[in-house]
Amino acid sequence: MAGSCVTTRTTCPYCGVGCGVLASRFEDGTVTVKGDPDHPANLGRLCSKGSALAETLSLEDRLLFPSVGGKRASWDEALHAVSEGFARTIADHGPDSVALYVSGQILTEDYYVANKLMKGFIGSANIDTNSRLCMASSVAGHRRAFGSDTVPGTYEDLELADLIVLVGSNLAWCHPVLFQRIEAARRTRPNLRLVVVDPRRTATCELADLHLKLKPDTDVALFNGLLAFLHESGGLNDRYVNLHTSGLAQALEAAGSCDIRAIAEATGLAPQDVATFYSMVARTPKTVTVYSQGVNQSVCGTDKVNAILNTHLATGRIGRPGSGPFSVTGQPNAMGGREVGGLANMLAAHMDLENPDHRALVQSFWQSPRMAERPGLKAVDMFRAVRDGRIKAIWIMGTNPVDSLPDADGVAEALRACPLVVVSDVSTAVDTLAFAHVRLPAAAWGEKDGMVTNSERRMSRQKGFLPLPGEARADWWALAQVATRLGFGEAFAWQGSSDIIAEFARLSMERNQGSRDFDIGALAQITPEAFDGLAPFQWPWPAGTPAGESRFFADGGFFTPDRRARLVSVRQSAPRKLERRYPFVLNTGRIRDQWHTMTRTGKSERLSAHIAEPYAELHPDDAGLLGIAAADLVTVESPHGKVLVRALVTERAAQGNIFVPMHWTDQVSSKARVDAVVAPDTDPVSGQPGLKFTPVAVTRAEMQHYGFAVLREKPVDLDLTYWALAPIREGWRLEFACDGASTPCDPALRDLALRLLGQDSGGEDLISVEDRHAGSGRYASWTGDRLDGAVFVSREPVAVSRQWACGLLAQPAQSLTDRLGLLAGRSAAGRPDPGPIVCSCFQIGAKDIARAATQGHVTLEAIGQTLRAGTNCGSCRSEISSLLNALQDQQGDRHDIAQAG
Known part of the structure; x- marks a missing residue:
């Protein structure tokens, strides 16, 4: 890094925690990233992914210019192809023959423009988002219970709670900064208890006081039982229920009696664990239930959500400091997409597409020629419609459905047959891009400018600190240009992101006066300059009020017609049966x-x-x-x-x-x-x-031979039964296997090794060791003292330390002894084998930690002081704890064996 730098406050592009980031760009073009200590979501913390953001800004695989039919095109040509294709399809087959599939990776402004174009001007609600794959059941559950898609609490509640129940959430890996906040709270408040409800023993369980390893999709039985237990033990809040809710009697009837043994049998849990959990909740008023994909990504996900919400509504444990249900989102702007109606069954500003008054309000505000009158196709059904020909033109923006949607091969088949596929993306390394007739280069994180909303309703700025590369453009700009070519230019004539947010804010306050939860009217007249300096804030933020922290529903005020919450009657569905063929x-x-x-x-x-x-x-x-x-x-x-x-x-x-x-x-x-x-x-x-x-x-899978390679050049056209490729310092690592008849040392396999090394035949810079009896071969080539690559093959999975081998490309090997040591799979000198990496920040491996533990460093803090592992982003702390516990168990086992002997 050289010279002065400019530091920009922006927001991380990964999970829904919404961490603030300080990105510093130096005169030589290099960038560093660290957590923003002033951002309320993370207070300076970052996880491993956020800490490595500066390492992901390269342009080698960027989509830098538009193309039509596989040929480079100007923006004008590409936009004409999109608008003409959509217009022709609509004219021939109607508005529902086209669709947009968007993403929680795009900004609120992009989402708003896409929603406005589809629902208010094209006149179809066939716009959905990949947030359908992660948060739709929470949205549906909130709307059934609250009358609105409202997250009641804040992250601070995690630090104020006396009991946190994590349901279907591996928070330590999927929302690491929230997990770090819980860890920190527990260090200051050791009485804080944590229960994890999850079929897997995840990294999150290392901090848990109780792990409920329930059968998949039996959450409703568990939480219906909890509702019944609270009722039978006098744990309900009668005053709150009578003043602010309806449906308790029906919900209790659906839940049935609290038969601990029956509940244990239904969930696969031990009866004493069920009873312990219920007692913990009953005696702890300050309980927060955090739930995520294990709840949502289910064919009974909405019922799971409502079973959880019922327990909080019946106890009045909602909207108060340290208590409430809390849905954590998976993507950086999943919440922003929900706010602008990015889902096929919603309207902007949390209005309801099926409500005629809401439709009329939005249409009047937009002055739109035609308004979608019924919900559009949700993600899975949308691609079914592409496959059967009902949808003939689709624009995919910032997401990769050929990989991320279920029945992904069917999605690929659908896109292959679709007459017009438009893809806006930042990368050429996207499987979906292969099916695009029109490719549009989008702005990436670090280049685009706008708003995102995190899981606690906090809206933050994502700001550009890098120039737009090539011909990349903002997604909202491309949408507005197509809208203009479709004849709607006057309604899409924004000059920048602040104009779009100001319009969205005016819509949010239109005829609101507290009748709807979402209101950011304070931004209705925001200028570009004020937008540039906008600090993170929680909605609602009505016009004429100061920004502040907020919780919902402590004193009722739900958004149903009678302003009462609904306890929804849900029943545990019958266990899904597994076929003998698929057990x-x-x-x-x-x-x-x-x-x-x-x-x-x-x-x-x-x-x-x-x-x-x-x-x-x-x-x-x-x-x-x-x-x-x-x-x-x-x-x-x-x-x-x-x-x-x-x-x-x-x-x-x-x-x-x-x-x-x-x-x-x-x-x-x-x-x-x-x-x-x-x-x-x-x-x-x-x-x-x-x-x-x-x-x-x-x-x-029966394989004839296995291989591992470290290569300076990235291999292409890998004709192998199995392969997996990943970057390493100064090159690539490759795992591979073949099910063919060749055995290691056969000419065919030797030829493969030489091809991977970039050699047609052996030379003076090639060394190989072959053991025909063992069926193994090891090959390496150098240019001077610079290793070009090494290939190891065997009849069994190759027993070579991956972390040691991955460091070879960065080390000179001058002597024959060094080179033969490499082929033998051992280091002549230097650092011992670190083992599998646990701490990504400092590249500390499991063997490093084990060696430190044998020297007496047996606590998390001692490992941090000795190796620095776990002291930067903290994402690996639970894994380090797990390793230390396992090592102590092994030592205990050896001690017991010695005593028995």
Whole structure:
């Protein structure tokens, strides 16, 4: 870094925590990123992904110019192709023959313009968002209970609570900064208790006082039982119920009596654990229930949400400091999309598409020629309509449905047959882009300018600190240009983001006067200068009032017609039966250091060091029955598709359950798009797919040989049965396997190794060691003392330390001894093998931690002082704790054996 720098306050583009970021750009173009200590969401903290943002800003895979039909085009040509294609389709087949599919990655301004164009001017509600995949059941549950999509509480409640119940939320990995806030609160208030409700033993469980490892999709039984227990034990708030709610009697009837043994049987829990949980909640008024994708991503997700809300409404534990239900969102602007009507069944400013008064208000405000009168197609149904020809033109913006939607191969088939597919994106490394007739280069994080809203209703600025590269443009600008070409220019004639926010604010206050929850009228006349300096704030912020912190519903005031909350009657659905052919339950989700389909985080070698290839997590008993050993390759298959991934055999998995991460795509692996396996079953109320429950079969994949390579040049056209690619310092790491008849040392495999090394034949700079008896081969080539690459192959999964090998490209190897040591898989000198990386920030591995523990550093704090692990972003702290606990257990076992002897 050289010279002075300019520091910009902006917001992280990852999860819904909405952390403030200080991005500093230096004269030489380099950028550094750190947490903003003044932002209320994170107070300076960042997770591993946020800390690595500066490592993801490269342009090597950026989409830099428009194209039409695979040929470079001007913006004018591309916009004409989009507008003419949409206009022709609408004229021939009607407004419902076109659609927009947008994303929680885009800004509020982009969302608002897209919603206005589709619903108010094209006249169709066929606009939906990938937030349908993560938060739609929360929206539906809120609206059924509160009459509005309102999150009652704030992040501060997590620090004020005496009991936090995390349901279907691996907060330590998926919302790490919130987890860090809970950790910090617990250090100052040791009496704070934490319960985790999750079929898996996740990293979050390391902090838990009680882990309820319930059967998948039995949450309604658990929380109906809690409602009944609270009623029978006198734990309801009669005053609150009588003044502010309706439906309690019906909800109690649906819940039934509190039969602890029956509830335990239904949920798969121990009766004493159910009783302990219920007693903890009953005696703790300051209880916060945090729920996320394990609740939402279910075919009964809305009922799960309402079962949770019922317990808070019946006890009056809502909207008060330290108590309330809390839905945490998955994307940086999922909430912003909900606010502007980005979902197919909503209108802007939290108005209801099916409410004729709301439709008339919005149409009058927009002065729109035609207004959508019925909900549009939700995400899964939208792509079904593309597939069967009802939708003939679709514009996909900032999301990757060929990887992220269930039945993903069916989505690819639909797009392949669609007459017009438009894709706006920032990266060429997006599987969906292959199906686009028109490609539009969008502005990325660090370049675009606007607003996002986090999970606690806090609106913050995302600000540009980098110039727009190539011909990239803001998404709202491209939408407004198409609207103009469709003849709607006057209604889309904004000069910048502040103009759009000001219009949105005026709509939010139109005929409101407190009748609707969402009101940001204070921004109705905001200038570009004031917008530039706008500090984070929580809505509502009506005109003429100061900005402030807020909670909802402590004293009622719901947004139903009678202003009372509804306790919704829900019943546990019958257990879903597994077929003999598909006897396991597939659960999908995130890992700690990657984001969505890795177009951003996949650029960081530091983030990729934690988990570098796709895997299936399965219980040891299941693995034993299936003949699967650790590091085997396995096929996970459903009637919809299959993946080929590495087996991770672990007690963390529940027996009968398989977990596969969602992140890997065809860009970085041979066949790991797990949503190709996921069934397209949806919640009947919310339309959210059940991404946590798909019946699957798991089988060991027979491979003739396995390989691992570190390569300076990125390999292309990999004709291998299995491969997974990730960046490392100065190059790439490659895991691979083949099911062909070649054995290691056969000419065909030797030729493969040489191709990976960039050599047609061996030369003076190539060294190889082959053991025909063991069936292994190791190959490496140099240019001078600079390693070009090393390839290791074997009949079994290759036993070479990955972290040691990944450092080889950055080290000179001059002597023959050094080079032969490399092929032997050992370091001649220098740092010992760190083992699998645990701390991404400082590249500290499991073996580093184990060595420190044997020297007496057996606490989290001692490891931090000795190795620095866990002292930066803190995302790895729960894993370090887990490792230390496991090491202590092993030492205890050895002590017991010695005593017994």
